[in-house]
Amino acid sequence: MTKGADLVTLRDAVTVFRGVVMTMGGDVEAVARVSVAGQQDVQAEGWEAPAWAPAGRFRADARMLDAGRPVVERLLIGWRAPDLEAVAAVELEGRELERELYQARAAFIESVALVMCEYAVHGNVYSRHLADGTAWRRVEPGSWPQQAAALLPAAQEALNAFALAWLAVAARVEGAAFLPRRAA
Helix, strand or coil: CCCHHHCCCHHHHHHHHHHHHHCCHHHHHHHHHHCCHHHCECCCCCCCCCCCCCCCCCEHHHHCCCCHHHHHHHHHCCCCCCCHHHHHCCCCCHHHHHHHHHHHHHHHHHHHHHHHHHHHHHCCCCCECCCCCCCECCCCCCCCCHHHHCCHHHHHHHHHHHHHHHHHHHHCCCCCCCCCCCCC
């Protein structure tokens, strides 16, 4: 568990936030698997359901195993955290701030789950990626289908809202020093 004393600079807080986001892959996968989008049939070239397959066997939800973390990694590529002024401008306190954090987290998970579903439906989820060909890589940056790539900007907006709320809460933790204290 992170303590306020670990949050000396905004950079420290953003590093901890990135870690929090990286641990959310399982949450994203769970939401994606039960969503309507996760029940779509796979349409990726070469991965369509053969004529002999039972109905529902080649659905997107079956292709999402362990794909949450790589999708979140892809989302974090090139992401820029809110600056100190934006975090300091958050006026919410107490329960309102907690509610905003909860809602921003839920919106973030939902938006990333939609990206994940589109990737599972239209992408090549099981391609080998590493140069030596020994490890599986579920998501290859740069090889995303258009349907998933089109949803990335909305997911990054949700990430920004979540980051802003999370950093505002983190700034109020006792011992955190990356924001100046407000006068009482």
